[in-house]
Structures are given as structure tokens and as C-alpha cells.
Amino acid sequence: MASELPKPSPGEVLRFLRTCPMLHGLADDELAPLAEALTLARYDDRTRLFVEAIPDADHPLRLIIHGHATWSSSRAAEHPGAWELGPGSLFGLGAVDDWARRSDIVSAWLRRGLPTISCRCKGPLWVLELAPERFAAVFEATPDRALLQRLLAMFPTIVHAPDIVAALRQTVDFGRASPQSLFRLLESAPMHDFGSTEDKLEDDAKDQLPSPDDELIPVPSPNQDQDQDEDELSASDIVAAKQETKRARCLYYVLSGELRVPVARQLLALRSGELDGPDLFAPMTKEETDADTQTTPWAASAERCLAVALSRDAVERMIQTTPGFARSLGPLERSKRGKA
Missing domain, CATH: 2.60.120.10 (Jelly Rolls)
Known part of the structure; x- marks a missing residue:
């Protein structure tokens, strides 16, 4: 009591x-x-x-x-x-x-x-x-x-945390991390509602969304090479991939719907139960070092899609506060992840 x-x-x-x-x-x-x-x-x-x-x-x-x-x-x-x-x-x-x-x-x-x-x-x-x-x-x-909306956005993450942890442990970067650390990491990964994405963007950003008619690229396996020549992508795909660097870099776990995420010059289609996104540990671009441009995850959906977003910033905060977490993130150089 x-x-x-x-x-x-x-x-x-x-x-x-x-x-x-x-x-x-x-x-x-x-x-x-x-x-x-x-x-x-x-x-x-x-x-x-x-x-x-x-x-x-x-x-x-x-x-x-x-x-x-x-x-x-x-x-x-x-x-x-x-x-x-x-x-x-x-x-x-x-x-x-x-x-x-x-x-x-x-x-x-x-x-x-x-x-x-x-x-x-x-x-x-x-x-x-x-x-x-x-x-x-x-x-x-x-x-x-804002407080209520944050807590409501965290609740689906908590509900689906076991599934998200299982998906993270199938990736190269988080495969060696303990379940305890990954569950803790998800305390910084709210759900985002990507429904009516085009309606929510400012008019000058709408043209940068991938077209619903663009060909979708299936999610590759963790070990699959994602390199692709730029001329193999449509113009809207290229714009979306460039726009990715102007938003918070996130991994996405889709709870429902279908999410389009520009990754390594590809436009990935993530469906319910799938996790993918840009390399969280690749060197920051010049645009990403500008704090004013890192506040919003970048992804698009033709219809309503609910997805949990795990940001690079959340991982970096976990590294700073959790001894040994950096060493569990492979196979990148330890120095790029901060001190353990």
C-alpha cells in the first residue's frame, strides 16, 4: 500500500x-x-x-x-x-x-x-x-x-513494444542490444499519425510528396544492398529522398496502413508489422546539423497510416544516459556513437 x-x-x-x-x-x-x-x-x-x-x-x-x-x-x-x-x-x-x-x-x-x-x-x-x-x-x-497528445502518442508504442523490440533485434544495428535496453529506448519513440499527410503539409511542401502512382520498392532485408542509380528513380522520388535530410532521421514501425519512406535513394513501402528507415548512425549531413530542421519525421502516406518513429536523437540520448548501450550497437565504430 x-x-x-x-x-x-x-x-x-x-x-x-x-x-x-x-x-x-x-x-x-x-x-x-x-x-x-x-x-x-x-x-x-x-x-x-x-x-x-x-x-x-x-x-x-x-x-x-x-x-x-x-x-x-x-x-x-x-x-x-x-x-x-x-x-x-x-x-x-x-x-x-x-x-x-x-x-x-x-x-x-x-x-x-x-x-x-x-x-x-x-x-x-x-x-x-x-x-x-x-x-x-x-x-x-x-x-x-500537448502533454495529453504526447502521452496518447506513447500509449500505442507501449502496447506494441514487444513486437517493435522483436523487429529491432532483427536489424544489424540493434541486434546485439539487450531487450531491456530496447524497451527503455522505446520510451522515447512516440506514434505518429500520417493520415491525410498532404492536407497537413504547407502548400509549398505538397509538391515534394511522393506521388501515389510512383512505383513502390519492397522493403529489403537487413543485409540487402540498397544502392541504386539516381536515374532509376522518378523525379518525385528524388525530391522525397532529398527532403529526408531536412527532417528528423527516424526508423519507422508501421502499426496500420502503408508508409512511404525515402531511404538511400529508394522509396520504401512499409506495411503493418514492418520496420525500416534511413541509417540512424550514418554521418550527419549539413542540413541535419541545423537544429531548426530536425523536428519532424519525414514520411508520407496516401491514406491514413499509424507508425512508431524512433529518431536518431532518441538513440543518442539513450547512449548518453545508459552505460554500455553504445557498445551493443553494431557494427559501427564505437567512436561514432559516443562514449559507453
Whole structure:
């Protein structure tokens, strides 16, 4: 059972929230209402926070500040218990999603087919909790609801994390990384809705989208050579491939629909359950070193497509905060990935 403890100041909580992978990049005015509403609680070793349950709006949103907990999904038959939550981990997103669905928020995830979750403390656990009765006040505190939209974008990643980890472990770059590290990495990989891509782009960018009539190139195997002569691509393909360097470099795991991703002068068609994208570890181009041009993943879809995007920036942050992670990323030179 949790016991109430003296709460840190809102300023201290806000500084901690800035370090959490799922909240990376959110502005202080989005995080401040959350910092004000969180309460501190402690759970004893082996406390079961979820037992084969589907978190709903009756549960709090929790954020670990000290200690660890296991997080097991019924989808994770290959690596049960591999996901270990630690300081900075946010969990209980199913509660936020259920609240959003009950509140008729359109970006809420479908509730059918959700996996059951088991979560148990590994030693004493200190968490910050947002009580369900405070959800509305916190998530509707700002007009754009950026905090809520971020959490709703992370929920599908958490649901499908076992499948995404399995796909990552089939790649050359992430094949040697531990499941525990990859699960942790996915805490920085939100889902993106590529539906109506053409409608969302500014008018001057619409012409740079691949045409729906362009020939699609099947996703190659991890070891397949992707080199291709430029004159074998259509003009729109070449424009799309060049535009790739002006957006955040990401790997994509498609949850539904079909996504077109320009990679190595090819236009790849990714379908549900497939993962691919540009080389996250290739040297940065001049355009990519401009911080103002790295904020948005670059991909296109003729129809609605939902895909999880794992960015180069997320991998670099993981390298900086996780000892040994860089050494597990092969076969690139260790110096290109930072110090382990």
C-alpha cells in the first residue's frame, strides 16, 4: 500500500520532468500543471501495482523517481519481464487513454485487444502520482493539450513494444542490444499519425510528396544492398529522398496502413508489422546539423497510416544516459556513437 510522503517543490518536480524520456521536448508551460498536481508515494518491495490487468481511468498515472519495477505484457511471450521501469519511467498510460476515450477525445487509442499488464516493485519504489480526478485539470490546462497528445502518442508504442523490440533485434544495428535496453529506448519513440499527410503539409511542401502512382520498392532485408542509380528513380522520388535530410532521421514501425519512406535513394513501402528507415548512425549531413530542421519525421502516406518513429536523437540520448548501450550497437565504430 502506498503512503503519502512530503512532496518536493513544484520547481524540483518540473526539473525532474524535463529529464523523463516520454516528456522530452515539452515546454515548461505544458509540464507545470502536471508538476503542481503530482503527489509523492512509496511502495514496498514486491508490491504488485498491476496483476494481469488492463489499466483504466480508475488508476493513477505514475512516474518513478527512485527504484525499479518490472513491467510485463501478455504480448511479450518471447521476453516476459524484460521491460524494467526505472527513474524517469512513466507508466499507467492506459489510464490516460481510457480517460481520453471517455472524454470523447478523438486521438484516444482503441481499447479492444489491449494486452494485460503485470507490474511489481523490485525493492522500495518512490513514484510521483497523478490521481484520476486530476486528469481533466492537468490535461486540459493548455489549449493545444500537448502533454495529453504526447502521452496518447506513447500509449500505442507501449502496447506494441514487444513486437517493435522483436523487429529491432532483427536489424544489424540493434541486434546485439539487450531487450531491456530496447524497451527503455522505446520510451522515447512516440506514434505518429500520417493520415491525410498532404492536407497537413504547407502548400509549398505538397509538391515534394511522393506521388501515389510512383512505383513502390519492397522493403529489403537487413543485409540487402540498397544502392541504386539516381536515374532509376522518378523525379518525385528524388525530391522525397532529398527532403529526408531536412527532417528528423527516424526508423519507422508501421502499426496500420502503408508508409512511404525515402531511404538511400529508394522509396520504401512499409506495411503493418514492418520496420525500416534511413541509417540512424550514418554521418550527419549539413542540413541535419541545423537544429531548426530536425523536428519532424519525414514520411508520407496516401491514406491514413499509424507508425512508431524512433529518431536518431532518441538513440543518442539513450547512449548518453545508459552505460554500455553504445557498445551493443553494431557494427559501427564505437567512436561514432559516443562514449559507453
